Amino acid sequence: MDMDSPRTAVSNPPVQPMEPNLTERDLIARSATSRLPAPARQLTPVAKLIDVSKCIGCKACQSACIEWNDTNPVMEENVGDYTNPHDLTEDMFTLMRFTEWVNPDNDNLEWLIRKDGCMHCADPGCLKACPAPGAIVQYSNGIVDFVHENCIGCGYCVKGCPFDIPRISRVDHRAYKCTLCSDRVAVGQGPACAKACPTQAIVFGTKDDMKKHAEERITDLKSRGYDNAGLYDPPGVGGTHVMYVLHHADKPHIYAGLPDNPRISPLVQAWKGVTKYAGLAVMGLAAAGAILHGVFARPNRVRPEDEENAERLVDQAERGPREDA
């Protein structure tokens, strides 16, 4: 069996040797790189599925993420909210966002908990916006990863991202976000957060398997009265490799502002599309035109009679002050 990607986060890593995974030859996109060689093989697309209805808000995923990535988020003040730290940071790649929401249909208070983090878009806005060759890469299994040694810290990825995920470190001026544990997946292990989740609210496997699993969960939720339960795999960004099962999939925004219909902003598309290509063409043509015209066209020269006229004018004017004296 071709086991190029782990099928679950629960099992222990494979004991048999594995072919190296997620290398340069598995790239399907590389930032600021136009001629990328075709990948040598197609890895099985993977996905993380987060079932918000099964989440108990324990933050084991956050702890596991900190542990595996060896980050050290600063302790923050309690401002009367379980969300801690208060936002994603360069040291906190995933964050439980807690929302108290009153369901207008039945006046019930619902405590919505969503594990926020990189969605690993099939059409990644960060990668589109990035000006540094190879600072953002996309593997054929769907993982979008930041390559920090190529990052220049400009913050363009922040503007490209429809989910407000990347954070620029104030220490080393490089962008950070969830890697989907690419360094674990490459050796046959599932992401740390999924491995740590005590309720299996976070599961990991092939994207097809995760969609099937989501269907079962949605059927179950519907049978329990959540008529609008559904899968969040937004088509505006070509689908994502982190998906949610939402019990209110008709209104994703209630889950701490999850975008209803995310897509790369038209402003970013215009900047990275027509502006980039038309701009370069216009500047190049203007420069080439100026040089050609400068070489071949007749310059505007001052003629000897111009100098004579100026001398005459000045002579006449000079006579003026002497009359005063």
Place this chain on the structure above:
Amino acid sequence: MTNTENFAPEDTIRPGRPVTVGRYGPVKRLNHWITAACLILLALSGLSLFHPSLFFLTGLFGGGQNTRIVHPWIGVVLFFSFFIFFVQLWRLNLPNRADVQWTAQLDDYIAGREDRLPELGKYNAGQKLIFWGMAFFIIVLIGSGLVIWDQYFGETTPIELRRAAILVHSVSAVVIILLFILHVYAAIWTRGTLRAMIRGTVTGGWAWRHHRKWLRDLAGRRRIDPAE
């Protein structure tokens, strides 16, 4: 002295064969070249992040991280140097009736038939276009540039504004580079112009041919250097 003078305080005629006319003093020339150097460095560093095929230009600044650091600071220097330039030059760049006619007869200018054009003061409409265009786009570029200066102003504005700012910044940069090309081209095509910004003077014939009203005003006001 009225405020409708058509020349700057340091503009003087130095009689001789040929006549020379002081056009820019040392302060303005120094300021011009600081601004020019900044604009060139900004164009190179900005273009390196504008299109992947130009990323190699970051090598001139010591790599991508250094380019990202240095670009905004050069912009700040340019803003202030151009601001001083603007204060010194804006009055003589106000448009007037002659500019309308000059623009309408642009083909005569390009064909070198300047005797058919109205006599001009210190600047023609093309030079005024460069001046006001530069001023306008420098303000747009510094404004949008501050919004996207991630290191200091990263999260101080809403994300949609930052996205709009980066689009405005890149479009404005393209326009100002076009203005820059036009400016350099015109200064070279119109022979005898460059020395105004290098030595500070032009020949009387240059002034007679291109800015006759300016020359007449200087002569009429007897702004003739008696030492020569």
